[in-house]
Amino acid sequence: MxxxxxxxxxxxxxxxxxxxxxxxxxxxxxxxxxxxxxxxxxxxxxxxxxxxxxxxxxxxxTQKIVFSATSVNFIKMSVESDFALPRDLELSFDEINAVRLLGDHLFIYGTRGKVSFPLKPQSKTAIALKSAFEAHGIPFEINSSLVMHKP
The missing domain is CATH 1.20.5 (Single alpha-helices involved in coiled-coils or other helix-helix interfaces)
Incomplete structure (x- = not known):
């Protein structure tokens, strides 16, 4: 499949x-x-x-991020700020303009505004999100000094 x-x-x-x-x-x-x-x-x-x-x-x-064929759903997550109450949010892939991991926060820029939440650059979650977004044709940019580069 x-x-x-x-x-x-x-x-x-x-x-x-x-x-x-x-x-x-x-x-x-x-x-x-x-x-x-x-x-x-x-x-x-x-x-x-x-x-x-x-x-x-x-x-x-109960917090999770679900990628379907047409959208990404943030379930019970604080997506407006670190201290916002958790809520559900659905973003269609057509609405997403860019996904960037800047420092230790993930930013999703869309036609309705910006969504962000804390995320470590080298975490399993960051790797899974990068893979999922790129599988749906959305580039995932990592611009963080927290990423350790191997020589």
């Missing part, structure tokens, strides 16, 4: 999400073996911390 007709799904924070899940499991498991809480408030604080970590892990694991 041709790669242009397959959906390509990229989860940018998959490793972080797995780490948070593992850390939560370890904390909950350790709670059963180390019982040093003396008051109900300490139990509530611990439970609140675990719930917050689970919520954070779920929020991180």
């Amino acid at each position: 041709d790669t242009l007709h397959q959906n390509i799904c990229i989860k940018p924070y998959k490793t972080l999400g797995r780490f948070i899940i593992a850390l939560t499991i370890v904390l909950v498991g350790a709670n059963f073996f180390i019982d040093q809480r003396e008051s109900f408030a300490e139990y509530l604080l611990f439970a609140g911390n675990c719930i917050a970590m689970i919520y954070w892990a779920v929020a991180i694991n």
